[in-house]
Amino acid sequence: MRSFFTYLFLMVVSTNGCAQVKMATPSSDSSSNQAVLSPVQIIKGNYDKFEVDAIGNVYLLHEGQLKKISPAGDSLAVFNDVRRFGQPTTLDVTNPFKTLLYYKQFATVVLLDNMLSNRGVVNLRKTGIFTVDAIGMSYDNKVWVFDEQDFKLKKIDEDGKILSESNDLRQAALIAPQPDLLFDSDGTVFLYDADLGFVLLDHYGTYLKTLPFKGWQSVSVSKNTVLGFGKDKLLTYELKSLQVKEYKLPGNFAGMISVRTMGGKIYLHKKEAIEVYMIP
Template sequence: MRTLSYIFLFLLCTSTVKAQDSLFRLRKTLKITGAQLAVDNLDNLYVLSNNEQLKKYSPNGDSIAVYNEVKRFGKLHTLDATNPLKLLLYYKDFATVVILDRVLGLRASLDLRRHNIQQASAIGLSYDNNIWVFDALNYKLKKVDEQGNQLMETEDFRALFNTSFQPTTIIDQNNSLYLYDPAIGVYQFDHFGTFQKKYPITKWQNIAVVGKHIVGITGSALHAFNTSTLLQQQYQFPSSFGSFSQYIIGNTALFGLGKESVQVYSFQF
């Protein structure tokens, strides 16, 4: 019976549907350029420029603020814009998290190594405005505050899952915590670090959680995995999308970063 259940789950998870180009409707074009893009839950845009400045724009493309010290700790690894009031910049090579306020003013700088976290494979903002960190040396998920004080930690993931699961992305959304390892899948936890489910999602880029869907990009398509029905759908991008260097998935929009602009497309599953 268990084998039949696994087969049924596999069939559900691997079903795909290709949608027509009409799914993506151009909402607006913003004259914004840069090398990397992030979006918060209010559709404010954060753009890392080619000269290593971090710029914040309103949903209409109006300039709001600039942060000029992006290169202070080397190469920026992760930009978490979950909360527009608290931006996280993670520098993996130096295990350092820089915390900015809503106008990109420096709020705090946290050296994780000083708090016995030598290698963090991923960080993310928690629902209570603390910081989730996955410690890649001891395979534990930890929560720390801005001062680096440890608030909680999980068991060793190697004992919990019997695998070398190391997430590269942490998303705290919809009263759940999602950890993504592109080689293994998405693991869902509650806010106490208790494991709930595993989803067979691999090799996706720029994943996000939108309602009941885990969404991501592969090549020229958007994928959506419904966590309630376990159905996966694939939506092929129109040929006009070919010039974008990066895609970001927001709550109600898809953002494409081009050479001369950011194009915003509405979509609905």
């Protein structure tokens, strides 16, 4: 277990919460995944989704309400109009001052400010974009969308205007990805399709390569490393060293729905609570 937590500690503190990974040696202790730590905070509730921003604020989505709480657990803001367009499929808090909610059923993006006040609504269909699963904030506070009709990565502004787009990936890379996750990290856009792997493009939309890591769960990207979870394992791939590594998970991870790491803490999303642990 120590090897696993040392890995997470290096990942988190190396960039003050931006999660630049430095590789640690995987544990060979067969009993490591049986160890259990005590949470330092428990946020009770049956949440549909949750996210943590770079400041350590936690965003909780439950029964049509989005709530933002401080690292200490104090309520900071509430957005009560979550279900105006149905059930959101994406919650992006990459920018602590701009929250993105995406509603796939209505192809609609809602942008909120740091107090969760509505800053604008973008109907992608009015832009000519009808089929999107993967969406996220860009490095320059615009919005990336992957259009599954023409297989292009597109950047739009708050008014829905298309600012740039890639070539059709069916022609540029001979692939037809159907990603449901999108990350903008360190000059690269990562699209994740569980049946294909990670598809990498630069900020100009130029196809770079595909990483064939399929079936990963709770996927995230931190600069030169992609991370995901398999059964009882943390999986990592370092883009520079080309190394794939696996780490056994401690017992606390049993029953988790998703996991986040930020600011020296691990956040485990379970059925009835968010459990918060300090990284040893």
